[in-house]
Amino acid sequence: MSLATGLEAQPVAASPTPPTLAAPKALTLPRMVERTLPNGLRLVVVEHHELPVVDAQLVVRTGSEADPAAKAGLATLVANMLDEGAGTRDALGLAEQIGFLAIRLGTFASLEQSVVSLHSTRATLDSAMALMADVVLRPTFPEKEFNRLRSERLTALLQEQDRGPAMADRAFSALVFGEQHPYGRSTSGSKETVEPIALEDVRSFWQSWYRPNNATLVLVGDLTMADAEALATRNFGAWTQAALPASPVYASNRMAPRPTTIHIVDKPKAAQSSFRLGGVGVARNTADYYPLMVMNTALGGSFTSRLNNTLREVKGYTYGAGSGFGMRRERGPFTARAEVVSAKTDSALIEFMNELRNIRKPLPAAELDKVKRYLQLGYADGFESTSDIAAQVASLVPYNLPLTTLGAFNAGIGKVTAADVQRVAERYLDPSRLTIVIAGDRASIEEPLKKTGIAPVTVVDMRGRPVIVP
Amino acid sequence: MALPTFRRLPSGGRTASALAAAVLGAAALCTAPAAVLHAQAAPSIPHEKYTLPNGLEVILHVDRSVPIVAVENFYKVGSGDEKRGRTGFAHLFEHVMFMGSQNVPVGKFDEWLEAAGASNNGSTNFDRTNYYETGPSNALPLMLWLDADRMGWLLPTMDQSKLDIQRDVVKNERRQSYDNAPYGRAFETILPVLYPADHPYSWPVIGSLADLSAAALDDVKDFFRTYYAPNNATITIAGDFDPDSAKAWVNKYFGHIPRGSTAITRPTTPPVRITRDTLMLMEDRVQLPRVYYTWPGVKTYSEDDAALDALADILANGKSSRLYRTLVYDKQIAQDVGMGNNSNKLDGMLMLTSTAKPGVHPRELDAEVAKAIAEIAERGVTERELTRVKNGMRASTLDRLASVLGKATQLSTYNYFTGNPDYMAQDLARYERLTVADVQRVARQYLVSRPKIVLTVVPEGKKDLALTSTATASPAAGSTR
Numbered sequence: 014m015s016l017a018t019g020l021e022a023q024p025v026a027a028s029p030t031p032p033t034l035a036a037p038k039a040l041t042l043p044r045m046v047e048r049t050l051p052n053g054l055r056l057v058v059v060e061h062h063e064l065p066v067v068d069a070q071l072v073v074r075t076g077s078e079a080d081p082a083a084k085a086g087l088a089t090l091v092a093n094m095l096d097e098g099a100g101t102r103d104a105l106g107l108a109e110q111i112g113f114l115a116i117r118l119g120t121f122a123s124l125e126q127s128v129v130s131l132h133s134t135r136a137t138l139d140s141a142m143a144l145m146a147d148v149v150l151r152p153t154f155p156e157k158e159f160n161r162l163r164s165e166r167l168t169a170l171l172q173e174q175d176r177g178p179a180m181a182d183r184a185f186s187a188l189v190f191g192e193q194h195p196y197g198r199s200t201s202g203s204k205e206t207v208e209p210i211a212l213e214d215v216r217s218f219w220q221s222w223y224r225p226n227n228a229t230l231v232l233v234g235d236l237t238m239a240d241a242e243a244l245a246t247r248n249f250g251a252w253t254q255a256a257l258p259a260s261p262v263y264a265s266n267r268m269a270p271r272p273t274t275i276h277i278v279d280k281p282k283a284a285q286s287s288f289r290l291g292g293v294g295v296a297r298n299t300a301d302y303y304p305l306m307v308m309n310t311a312l313g314g315s316f317t318s319r320l321n322n323t324l325r326e327v328k329g330y331t332y333g334a335g336s337g338f339g340m341r342r343e344r345g346p347f348t349a350r351a352e353v354v355s356a357k358t359d360s361a362l363i364e365f366m367n368e369l370r371n372i373r374k375p376l377p378a379a380e381l382d383k384v385k386r387y388l389q390l391g392y393a394d395g396f397e398s399t400s401d402i403a404a405q406v407a408s409l410v411p412y413n414l415p416l417t418t419l420g421a422f423n424a425g426i427g428k429v430t431a432a433d434v435q436r437v438a439e440r441y442l443d444p445s446r447l448t449i450v451i452a453g454d455r456a457s458i459e460e461p462l463k464k465t466g467i468a469p470v471t472v473v474d475m476r477g478r479p480v481i482v483p
Numbered sequence: 484m485a486l487p488t489f490r491r492l493p494s495g496g497r498t499a500s501a502l503a504a505a506v507l508g509a510a511a512l513c514t515a516p517a518a519v520l521h522a523q524a525a526p527s528i529p530h531e532k533y534t535l536p537n538g539l540e541v542i543l544h545v546d547r548s549v550p551i552v553a554v555e556n557f558y559k560v561g562s563g564d565e566k567r568g569r570t571g572f573a574h575l576f577e578h579v580m581f582m583g584s585q586n587v588p589v590g591k592f593d594e595w596l597e598a599a600g601a602s603n604n605g606s607t608n609f610d611r612t613n614y615y616e617t618g619p620s621n622a623l624p625l626m627l628w629l630d631a632d633r634m635g636w637l638l639p640t641m642d643q644s645k646l647d648i649q650r651d652v653v654k655n656e657r658r659q660s661y662d663n664a665p666y667g668r669a670f671e672t673i674l675p676v677l678y679p680a681d682h683p684y685s686w687p688v689i690g691s692l693a694d695l696s697a698a699a700l701d702d703v704k705d706f707f708r709t710y711y712a713p714n715n716a717t718i719t720i721a722g723d724f725d726p727d728s729a730k731a732w733v734n735k736y737f738g739h740i741p742r743g744s745t746a747i748t749r750p751t752t753p754p755v756r757i758t759r760d761t762l763m764l765m766e767d768r769v770q771l772p773r774v775y776y777t778w779p780g781v782k783t784y785s786e787d788d789a790a791l792d793a794l795a796d797i798l799a800n801g802k803s804s805r806l807y808r809t810l811v812y813d814k815q816i817a818q819d820v821g822m823g824n825n826s827n828k829l830d831g832m833l834m835l836t837s838t839a840k841p842g843v844h845p846r847e848l849d850a851e852v853a854k855a856i857a858e859i860a861e862r863g864v865t866e867r868e869l870t871r872v873k874n875g876m877r878a879s880t881l882d883r884l885a886s887v888l889g890k891a892t893q894l895s896t897y898n899y900f901t902g903n904p905d906y907m908a909q910d911l912a913r914y915e916r917l918t919v920a921d922v923q924r925v926a927r928q929y930l931v932s933r934p935k936i937v938l939t940v941v942p943e944g945k946k947d948l949a950l951t952s953t954a955t956a957s958p959a960a961g962s963t964r
Contacts, residue, residue: 024739024740024741026631026632026635027631027736027739028586028628028736029585029586030586031625031628032625032732034599034621035621037550037600037619037620038620038621038723040550063548064884064885066881066882066885105802105808108801108802108803109803109871111802111803112801112802112803112871112875113803113867113870113874114874115871115875115877115879116878134881161812161815164815164840165818168771168818168841169818171770172665172770172771172818174770175768175769175770176664176665177663281768282768284658284662284663285658285662285663315597315602316593316597316602317593317594317597325652325655326590326648326652327648328651329647329648329649329650329651329652329655330655331652331655332652332656332659352658352663353655354651354654354655354658382598383597386599386600387597387598387600390600390618390619390622391597391600391601391602391619392600393549393551393600394551394602394618397549397551397885397887398886399885400885
């Protein structure tokens with residue numbers, strides 16, 4: 014388009030085309046060193062001296078997947094209980110000390126790990142690590158705090174009904190995997206499974222799984238390998254190892270994929286419909302890891318991805334759309350998602366289906382190139398701070414992946430071809446075998462969804478169970 | 484800090500109402516004991532600052548530790564510059580700024596950055612709008628060129644369709660963060676009661692659906708011509724780059740963008756004038772009632788700002804706060820409690836929120852809140868509580884140096900509010916100077932002597948759960964600041 018004004022004084026841009034960029038610098042990853050203490054605790058250390066701070070993550074390789082089905086929510090309650098009294102301090106004494114030292118100490122559990130994380134300045138590190146060791150090795154599990162936390166959990170579960178997105182997440186997992194499978198349940202459990210959990214369950218889960226031979230301690234920051242080894246030995250050296258229970262085994266393909274069905278979870282008067290579409294995907298150790306990264310980035314993994322571009326930037330139906338593979342020890346879910354204005358629920362579904370079909374066609378060369386460069390050149394961003402690096406290392410632990418995995422990323426992405434992308438799209442995204450969950454205002458969205466003729470429509474509750482339609 | 488509204492959810496960001504983010508996410512929880520930072524130099528971000536002939540401020544900070552560079556383009560305009568009838572416009576305009584410009588076709592702004600390995604976003608709050616990119620060092624000239632093209636040449640390719648699309652996107656952002664989120668409309672219910680009708684903080688940054696519908700292409704053009712001029716902007720570059728090259732690029736791309744021809748008039752705001760306690764009720768599709776206490780506060784970096792931060796932390800923020808102990812831990816009548824001192828350029832507010840446990844009437848919460856405030860007003864806080872706050876501020880200051888983007892944001896924010904990009908040591912000194920007497924005084928002055936707003940959000944059909952009176956101190960009618 015030419016300048017509309019004829020004014021000579023109107024300045025023009027210094028250049029009508031983007032500048033040519035110099036070659037990117039090669040990324041040198043920080044050196045990672047590992048050791049194993051005599052009690053089996055694996056130690057990974059990364060020196061990073063830019064700021065006088067240290068990040069630590071103690072990763073126990075067991076999480077909610079070890080919950081008994083009837084007591085789902087146990088692993089996350091165990092993690093929550095760790096800092097409700099430990100060593101010589103009660104819950105508030107511990108919180109006060111953490112606040113006073115101004116360290117961050119977090120405890121959480123996900124499906125395949127239980128984690129205690131620490132962020133501290135170098136100066137407070139000795140006291141901070143001692144507290145961290147108290148929390149991991151010497152939790153006191155007071156009955157009073159257990160009862161309070163369980164009650165808080167039940168309240169939080171009640172509050173899930175306030176949020177359409179949370180209802181959609183829960184129903185989607187249950188429908189894709191079935192509630193008998195740990196991937197089909199929420200890590201926070203449900204009212205029925207949290208109520209029967211007893212303090213004894215918490216203690217025994219902790220005793221069974223929180224063992225040095227089931228854990229990795231990641232230390233990143235302003236310390237040397239010698240410092241780190243001394244710290245780890247002093248604080249975790251006396252942690253006693255023990256034989257671990259047999260890990261639960263699940264056949265993650267137990268739920269045979271069914272023909273595409275639309276499941277409405279009713280959220281009366283909701284301003285938006287929460288979309289979750291997908292099915293069973295892949296495990297973290299899949300041989301298709303890199304092609305899947307490229308394929309998903311093109312489909313829904315970045316701002317300019319097809320899903321976000323179509324549903325947000327072209328149609329204006331949503332504030333954001335995306336997709337991802339939850340790669341786990343076993344085949345986790347593939348999920349495409351968006352929060353869509355209620356009145357465009359049917360139109361948005363049509364666009365979702367189009368994109369899921371189109372990604373199975375060959376990816377144009379320019380798009381493949383953009384996605385690969387985005388992944389490769391943006392990779393350095395994940396290694397900037399001590400907490401970034403600790404997170405990168407910790408992300409390998411549940412899957413027993415070697416540290417060299419991190420350095421292999423750019424070459425792995427580099428090898429991906431358009432044919433690889435098409436192959437994995439065809440293999441893992443089947444539009445005729447999709448689980449579609451839409452949590453929204455049933456009264457206004459059900460008929461329009463039926464009219465699309467895309468798939469049969471059923472109504473389920475937030476656990477994916479059929480609702481008897483009046 | 485003010486409540487930003489982002490162009491897109493920051494990665495890893497939850498869909499939280501701006502309010503929850505402000506009140507529950509304001510805890511600064513990390514630090515070194517006094518001995519440490521005294522042994523080190525005061526935290527600082529070495530930088531160079533200069534101004535181009537067209538008024539554009541440039542701030543440079545070199546950090547070669549990782550081959551990453553961040554650019555922040557900071558415009559001194561926010562929703563605080565809006566007029567009634569066009570609320571939400573500054574943020575809507577922020578979205579339009581990504582739709583391409585004279586030499587950047589629609590969609591290419593993001594595409595070219597992604598192809599270079601960079602990511603970007605923007606955010607708007609009451610006081611300012613910022614646009615930022617992070618990426619590999621070699622992408623710096625591309626970032627600068629893109630930012631310059633939209634600063635200088637947004638309008639030649641601006642059209643109705645660009646506005647219409649982003650209007651729909653922003654409406655969905657509003658639905659996602661406010662209308663379809665539990666308690667999501669509480670904040671915008673409080674603002675017009677706290678601030679007079681002509682005060683630009685009396686509406687939320689996101690604006691109303693009706694005003695977003697009313698925004699027209701001429702508004703876009705006028706807004707751009709008025710506020711999006713080099714003399715109303717700052718470019719901050721932080722990270723791995725060569726300063727001479729960076730200066731040359733800035734000069735080449737931004738140097739000949741003309742100054743704005745319109746004089747910028749900053750809003751002058753009437754004083755907050757609530758003269759007596761106001762109790763409000765709002766029904767929402769929620770399971771549990773939640774109470775919001777809001778007191779008029781102060782401007783950012785003004786005299787009592789730091790003491791109010793400390794008061795909020797000690798009273799109701801985090802697991803070592805007093806109200807966490809009574810409401811959540813001892814009596815177990817609340818599911819959560821949080822407090823924030825939300826201070827901005829023109830004015831501020833203090834907000835305390837707590838959600839009742841099932842079966843608990845909010846008046847039980849109110850009694851404890853009243854007791855805790857009275858306790859601090861009468862007997863003050865402990866030295867150890869105050870030291871905890873100071874330790875926390877020291878540590879969080881250090882943590883703000885962990886990323887180049889964080890440092891860029893810090894430099895431009897300090898520059899905007901104080902004129903000094905490296906205000907870090909002075910900022911920290913505000914907290915170091917605090918005494919327990921200061922905290923007690925501000926508790927009396929702001930929480931006890933001033934009228935407040937008490938809003939109860941109740942489940943639909945359960946109006947009986949609303950507070951109709953409060954046990955917290957109520958000043959005699961007519962007392963104002």
